[in-house]
Amino acid sequence: MRGFVLGGVRSGVGKTVAALAIVRALEDAGYDVQPAKAGPDFIDPSHHEAVANRPSRTLDVWLQGTDGLRRNYYRGEGDVCVVEGVMGLYDGDGSSTAMVAEALEVPVVLVVDAAAGMESVAATALGFREYADAIGRDVEVAGIVAQRAHGGRHEAGIREALPDGLTYFGRIPPSGDLEIPDRHLGLEMGDEAALPSEALREAAETLEAERLAEVATEPPRPDAAADSVAGSTDARIAVASDAAFCFRYPATIERLRERADVVSFSPIADDPVPDCDGVYLPGGYPELHADDLEATGTLAELGDRAGEGLAVFGECGGLMAMSRSLTTTDGDRYEMADILPADVTMHDRYQALNHVELEATDATLTAGRGERLRGHEFHYSSADVDDDARFAFETVRGDGIDGTHDGLLEHESLGTYAHVHAESGAFDRFLESVSR
Missing domain, CATH: 3.40.50.300 (P-loop containing nucleotide triphosphate hydrolases)
Structure with missing residues (x-):
């Protein structure tokens, strides 16, 4: 091509x-x-x-x-x-x-x-x-x-x-x-x-x-030896997909489908959380749909399931939805899933915009201990986290959640401000983590 x-x-x-x-x-x-x-x-x-x-x-x-x-x-x-x-x-x-x-x-x-x-x-x-x-x-x-x-x-x-x-x-x-x-x-x-x-x-x-x-000219082909995908897993992954959770790279969904059974659900439509081994909450605009997210029962159910050990991985908007609360720029406060020990506030100006690099301080859903992930952050919100909050990553480059860390942990779940691509290996690690 x-x-x-x-x-x-x-x-x-x-x-x-x-x-x-x-x-x-x-x-x-x-x-x-x-x-x-x-x-x-x-x-x-x-x-x-x-x-x-x-x-x-x-x-x-x-x-x-x-x-x-x-x-x-x-x-x-x-x-x-x-x-x-x-x-x-x-x-x-x-x-x-x-x-x-x-x-x-x-x-x-x-x-x-x-x-x-x-x-x-x-x-x-x-x-x-x-x-x-x-x-x-x-x-x-x-x-x-x-x-x-x-x-x-x-x-x-x-x-x-x-x-x-x-x-x-x-x-x-x-x-x-x-x-x-x-x-x-x-x-x-x-x-x-x-x-x-x-x-x-x-x-x-x-x-x-x-x-x-x-x-137009034809680019060089990639290294054929590196162009392979690991085998399928027995995992079933539920992916939030609606106007509040709409920031998904095509390659990410392709990778999940290549290696697992994938089912979609809509939190703003009050869909029940599907029977699954793990949930992926992509980024998007939860702040524009906060009233629906609070009014429906999906996030509350997701919080209960996470407390029982269901692995939930949220990126940016997903992290926001996994928090205790979300406060808009108008000052209105909405209850979220209450998975992560954080309260999120929207601002009029962006709080971070950068390519990022994260180093895992211990094994987590998307990386092994000491592994590095490259991603991207762009958000208008900030997260006020509890003093005893646990983080999965130190930020080698970027702002993360508190300037030096990203990847808020609770139960078996993980929320990051960073978006990562399938080529990072993060979603392969996620599948392997939840299919054990």
Whole structure:
């Protein structure tokens, strides 16, 4: 499967809209498109899936390593893979868009804000191309998509100003219909705020689909010896899946299904906790559904089951739901599952945003003693934990729960602020822990 990376000159330049328009343009031209996202994001991929009708692949050097990144790339399907970048092309020391492009050995199509420029758009693109050589990155900036560019003289001026070696791949016209609402943590999810199909198709028509397909190249294959999954287990895993628990990497669910029996349930719909050996509570937006979570009986039942020894693994929003209480920014307090000895409070500003590395201080659900896990944290809440609380991890990098620790423990359960990917081995360890 050939592919290219869609990089931006900065955050907020319109990469997601450009990615969606490119997916639509390529599909309209007869290509089978696989979307992907550079970085640990859960939200942009939900928009990809809404347009492409298939899960978007997560590609992150820090979370997966080069071989793991390539494995996840090739688990996709299609003729052309469109990889939406994160932040600006070179931004981020854990896994920048440039690092992902370099690991895949595919070219970059640069999204440049052209709302108030023509020759300056070309100068910006040239600078991004030359900067790769200046810092020793093996990154090929092949050309641009002009975001918020008008047609006619504006478009012609941008095209004519581009120097040799930089291709014009089209434009995204300025349109109020091509704006995705946002909130804390980023854009609204794809099933909440899908772009109007007519506006997206109009944007697709201003892109040069054949040129985009032609620039795509095929990445190297991963190491075949490392591309194997351990055998199946006898575990049955219940995964929370609804609007409150919606931050799940496709590869994580795939890994669980490859090695165990997986069943879904919805805490906000008052589903009973399924008969299972372990529960996975992904991240999401429990703070937006706290009243439903308190009113239904699912979390209370989950707390009782955890007290009886059922292993519950929660990440970020999952940790919040496992706590005693959740207090929103309005000051409203809601009872949660009461598994972990903590009370969680939401804030107006984010409390942590980083690639993280954790070292297990003892054997736990997701790691053996002394093992390290790499993950990502991004949350607007803080957890006030009891003085005698037990932690599973020391933070080698990142903030964790209290600045030096992550992984709150109680009974057989574990709650972390860090999100981890299947390539970390954490979910294999989880399955092996609960299937004994």
